[in-house]
Amino acid sequence: MPEADPSPAPKRIVLAGASGFIGQRLAAEFRAEGADVVFIGRSGPDAAWGDPRAIRALLDGADLLINMAGKSVNCRYTPENRRELMRSRVETTAELAQAVAACDAPPPLWINASTATIYRHAEDRPMTESGGDIGEGFSVGIARAWEDAFFAPELPSTRRVSLRMAIVLGDGSAFVPLLMLTRFGLGGPQLDGHWPATRERLQAGTYHRFGARGGRQRFSWVHLDDVVGIVNFLREHPEIEGPVNTVAPNPSDSRGLMASLRRVVGVPFGVPARRWMLEIGSWVIRTETELVLKSRWVVPERLNAAGYRFQYPHLEPALRQIVRHRRARR
Secondary structure (H helix, E strand, O other), X not given: OOOOOOOOOOOEEEEEOXXXXXXXXXXXXXXXXXXXXXXXXXXXXXXXXXXXXHHHHXXXXXXXXXXXXXXXXXXXXXXXXXHHXXXXXXXXXXXXXXXXXXOOOOOOEEEEEEEHHHEOOOOOOOEOOOOOOEOOOHHHHHHHHHHHHHHOOOOOOXXXXXXXXXXXXXXXXXXXXXXXXXXXXXXXXXXXXXXXXXXXXXXXXXXXXXXXXXOOOEEOEEEHHHHHHHHHHHHHOOOOOEEEEEOOOOOEEHHHHHHHHHHHHOOOOOOOEEHHHHHHHHHHHOOOOHHHHOOOOEOOHHHHHHOOOOOOOOHHHHHHHHHHHHXXXX
């Protein structure tokens, strides 16, 4: 009697820099499908940055590499933090590229984090992959260097996709402080205005120039479930490579975002936050006003054209699902 064919080996998926809530969710999803999920990070557990032999061993024969490494932008743009924001993205991506190039059987697909902040402050029209204008300044410079480190090396056996992600909405990250502000009656729009520029900020490219009035700076976003869905969609569509705007198809603005949050949590009013309040508050909590005042108007041209169907195409249902999830967890 012939022996039964052995079961196929589980897919090996390598996650780099995946300690945040996006990486943790991806790891859980991949494990649920039976994949062998291994990690690269500052201290492992399977391979650590700066150990090229261990990183290559994980990547050789892997089915998928996803890199989410990078210091959080939720910090003050001091010289030290600016260096680390750049280093933690560019050097890790370059290290992975060297390891992939050294593999005998490199992963056929590498998905790398990027950011929708690469586009300019946009109030006039949405930014697409084919027609969007790349911006200027410190944050844009990081995004450009990050993608250059990703796409520049010759890796003919590996398809590469960069996820130009907007704010990811889920039970964590940026959503939690917005929710708390709303519940305490501080859920009004963030209002831009004039603010003095220092020579240091102008030279570093970190000064935010007065833009949208009345809280009308655009707010592009994507639900965490759709980030997972988009990653799986890219795995199934080998014709897609290059930058992909990882954003929902219906962006809002600051006024719309905060009004939706107030409706979701049942708070009838929200005090607006003016530029001077935001500047003082951001200094106190060690962050930057650019994160809420830059107008990010980005749409998913390539995903729409390829036929991806968003689970959460509209903002308010996405917010309601997250709030319901938080309540159920309690």
